[in-house]
Amino acid sequence: MNNFSRRKFIAKVGLATSLLSLSSYKSSANIPQEKKLGVALVGLGYYSEHLLAPALQETQHCYLAGIVTGSPEKADRWKKLYNIPDKNIYDYKTFDRIADNKTIDIIYVVLPNSMHREFVIRAAKAGKHVICEKPMALSVKEGQDMIDACKNAGVKLSIGYRLHFEPFTQEVMRIGQKQIFGKVKIVESSMGFRMGNPDQWRLKKAMAGGGAMMDVGIYAIQGARYSTGEEPVYVTAQEFKTDPVKFKEVDETILGQMEFPSGAVSNSHTTYASSIERLFVSAENGWLELRPAFSYGPIAGKTSEGMLDFPHVNHQARQMDDFADCVLNNRESSVNGEEGVKDLKVIEAIYKAIATGGRVRV
Ligand code: NAD
Numbered sequence: 383m384n385n386f387s388r389r390k391f392i393a394k395v396g397l398a399t400s401l402l403s404l405s406s407y408k409s410s411a412n413i414p415q416e417k418k419l420g421v422a423l424v425g426l427g428y429y430s431e432h433l434l435a436p437a438l439q440e441t442q443h444c445y446l447a448g449i450v451t452g453s454p455e456k457a458d459r460w461k462k463l464y465n466i467p468d469k470n471i472y473d474y475k476t477f478d479r480i481a482d483n484k485t486i487d488i489i490y491v492v493l494p495n496s497m498h499r500e501f502v503i504r505a506a507k508a509g510k511h512v513i514c515e516k517p518m519a520l521s522v523k524e525g526q527d528m529i530d531a532c533k534n535a536g537v538k539l540s541i542g543y544r545l546h547f548e549p550f551t552q553e554v555m556r557i558g559q560k561q562i563f564g565k566v567k568i569v570e571s572s573m574g575f576r577m578g579n580p581d582q583w584r585l586k587k588a589m590a591g592g593g594a595m596m597d598v599g600i601y602a603i604q605g606a607r608y609s610t611g612e613e614p615v616y617v618t619a620q621e622f623k624t625d626p627v628k629f630k631e632v633d634e635t636i637l638g639q640m641e642f643p644s645g646a647v648s649n650s651h652t653t654y655a656s657s658i659e660r661l662f663v664s665a666e667n668g669w670l671e672l673r674p675a676f677s678y679g680p681i682a683g684k685t686s687e688g689m690l691d692f693p694h695v696n697h698q699a700r701q702m703d704d705f706a707d708c709v710l711n712n713r714e715s716s717v718n719g720e721e722g723v724k725d726l727k728v729i730e731a732i733y734k735a736i737a738t739g740g741r742v743r744v
Contacts, residue, residue, distance in 0.1 A: 413442055413443075415445055418441070418442075418443055418445045418706070419443060419487040419488055419706045419709060419710070420448065420470075420486045420487050421444045421445065421446055421448075421486070421487070421489075421490055421702065422447060422448035422449060422450060422470065422472075422486045422489050422490065422510075423435065423446065423448075423449055423450070423490050424450040424477070424489060424491045424492060424493060424501055424505075425451070425492040425493035425497075426449060426451045426453070426456045426460060426492075427492065429515065430492045433678065434490065434492065434698055434702075435460075437697075437699040438699070438702065440696050440699040441702050441703050441706070442703050443702075443703050443707060443710065444487075444488065444702050444703065444706040446466070447466070447470055447485050447486050448470035448471065448472065449466060449470070449471055449472070450471075450472045450473065450477050450480075451472075452473055452474050469483070470485060477504060478504055478507070480505075480510065481507075481508035481509055481510075486510060487709065488510060488511045488512070488513060488705065488709065489501075489505035489508070489510045489511070489512050489513075490513040490514075490515075490542075490702075491505065491512065491513070491514045491515060492515050493515075494590065495517055495520060495589065495591050495596060496520055496588060496589045496591065497589075498514050498515065498517075498518060498519050498520075498524075498528070499519050499524040499527060499528055501514075502514045502528045502539065503527065503528060503531040505537075506528075506531040506532045506535040506539075507535060509536075509537065511537045511538045511705070512532060512537060513539075513540050513542060513702070513705055514528065514539065514540075514541055514542065514719075516541055516543060516600055516722065516725075517596050517597070517600050517722070517729070518541050518723065518726060519722070519726060520596075521591070521730065522723055522726045522730055525719065525722055525723040525726050528719055529719035529720065532719065538705070538708055538709055538715060538718075539715075539718060539719040540705050540715035540717050540718055540719075541717050541718070541719065541721060541722040542701065543701070543721065543722075544701040545601075545604070546608070546716055547695075547704055548679065548681060548695060548697050548700070549692035549695060550672055550675075550681040550682070550683045550690055550692055551608070551675075553683070553690060554605075554608065554609050554661065554663065554670060554672060554683075555609070555611070557670055557685070558609035558611060558663055558670075559608075559609075559610070562665075562668075563665035563666065563667045563669070563685070564665045564666025564667040565644060565645075565646070565666050566644070566646045566664070566665045567645070567647075567664055567665060567666065568646070568647060568649075568662075568663075568664040569605065569606045569610065569646065569647075569648035569662070569663050570648070570649055570650070570660065570661070570662040571602040571603075571605035571648060571650045571661045571662070572602055572650055572652065572660050573598040573601040573602045573605075573650075573652055573676050574594055574598060574635070574651060574652050574653030574655065574657065574659070575598065575653075575654065575656075575657050576655060576657060577594075577628070577654035580628050584597055584632075585628065585630075585631060585632055586631055586632075587631040590632060592633055592733065593632030593633035593634060593654055594634065594636065594652045594653050594654040595633050595636045595638075595652050595729060595732060595733070596632075596729065597654075599636060599650070599652030599729070599732075600725050600729070601675075602638075602651070602652050603638075603640075603650070603725050603728050604725065605675065605676065606640055606648035606650065607725075607728075609663045610642050610644065610648075612646065613643075614640035614731075614744050615641055615642065615643055615743065615744060616640070616641040616742065616743055616744065617639065617641070617731045617735050617741070617742050617744060618638070618735050618740075618741050619636055619638035619639070619733075619736050620636070620637045620638075620736065621634075621635070622634065622636075622637070623635070624655060625655075633736075634653065634654050634655055635651065635652070635653040635654070635655050636653075636736070637649070637650070637651055638652075638732050638735070640728070659673065659674045659675055659677060660672070660673045660675055661675035661676070667686075668685060668686035668687060669685065669686045670684070670690070671683060671684055672690075678697060679694050679695075679697060680694040681694075701717075731743070731744045
C-alpha cells in the first residue's frame with residue numbers, strides 16, 4: 383500500500399472487522415459427521431464435480447451425504463470416491479424416495495436451468511430444504527412457483543449466489559450500501575467468457591432459457607444490485623451477434639443499462655464471445671474496483687484509497703455453511719428464492735428491452 387496509510391485505510395473501510403470474522407472460519411476436520419447436515423447433490427456435472435463436492439469436504443456444518451444422477455458410471459465412481467452408501471444414491475426416477483431418507487437434510491439442484499423448477503418442487507414435496515443453482519429458473523413465474531412450493535412444504539430455499547459469502551464482495555456491499563464513499567453514481571459490471579463446445583445445453587434455448595445473459599449476465603446484474611443495494615426501475619439493452627450459427631437459439635453478447643431509484647446508473651456487458659470480468663463502482667467521493675470480480679477466485683480489488691486485502695476463501699463452502707446455519711437456526715437465507723426472482727425480473731425486462739428497442743420498467 384504505497385504512500386497510503388494502511389492503518390487509516392483499515393479504520394475507514396473496516397478491514398479489521400472483516401478479517402476478525404474470517405478468522406472464525408475453521409476447518410471442519412474435528413466436527414463429527416452426526417452434528418452436520420447431509421447434502422445430496424442432484425446432477426453430477428462440472429459444477430458438482432469440480433466445485434461443490436470438493437467444497438463439501440471443507441464445510442463445517444454440512445457434508446456430502448447423497449447423490450442423484452442418471453449415470454450408473456458416475457454413481458459408482460462417486461460412491462467410491464466419497465464413501466456414499468448405496469441407500470443414499472438415487473436416479474431421477476427414484477429421486478422422490480429421498481423423502482424417506484433421514485440422513486439427507488438439504489437437496490442441492492445443480493441441473494441445466496430448465497430442470498431447476500421441477501427438481502426444486504420435487505425436493506420441497508419430499509420435505510427437504512433446497513439450494514438451487516443460478517439462474518433460479520427460466521422465468522419469474524417459474525421462480526415464484528418454486529418459492530410457493532417451498533413455503534407450502536415448510537422448507538427453506540436458497541439460490542447458489544456464492545459471492546454473497548466472499549469477503550471482497552461483502553466489502554463492496556458494505557462500501558456501496560453504507561455509502562462509505564458517498565452515494566453510488568455509476569456502476570460498470572461485466573461478465574463473459576468464450577463459449578467452447580457448440581453442442582452443449584447452454585446453447586439450447588429450451589434448456590438454458592437464454593444465452594450469456596441467463597448464465598453469466600446474472601453476475602453483472604447482481605454486481606450492480608449489491609453495490610447500490612437498490613432494485614433497478616428501468617432497463618435498456620442491446621444485443622449483438624457475431625456467430626449466428628453457434629448462437630442460433632440464444633444471445634451471444636448483450637449490453638444493458640439499469641437505472642436505480644437513487645439516480646445511480648449501471649452499464650454491463652455479458653458475452654459468450656470473449657473473456658470479460660469486472661465490477662467498477664464510482665461514488666461521490668471515491669471508487670472501487672474488483673477484477674476478477676465474479677469467478678471462483680482469488681478475487682482482487684482496490685479502491686480510490688488503496689488496495690483491498692482479504693484472504694481467499696472457498697466460496698461454495700461458505701455459501702453451503704451459511705445455508706446449513708439457516709436450517710439449524712431457523713433463519714432466512716440472505717440469498718433466498720425472492721433474491722433469485724429479483725434477478726429474473728431484470729433479465730425478463732432486458733430481453734423485452736431488446737425486443738422492443740425501448741426503455742422498459744422492471
Ligand atoms: P453441466 O452440463 O456440467 O452439468 C449438468 C448435469 O446435469 C450433468 O451431470 C448432466 O448429466 C445432468 N443432466 C441431467 N439431465 C440432463 C439433460 N436432459 N441434459 C443435459 N444434462 C442433463 O453443467 P454445470 O456447469 O454443472 O451447470 C449446472 C447448473 O449449475 C447450471 O444451472 C449452472 O448455471 C449452474 N452453475 C453455477 C455456477 C456458480 O458459480 N454458481 C457455476 C457453474 C454452473
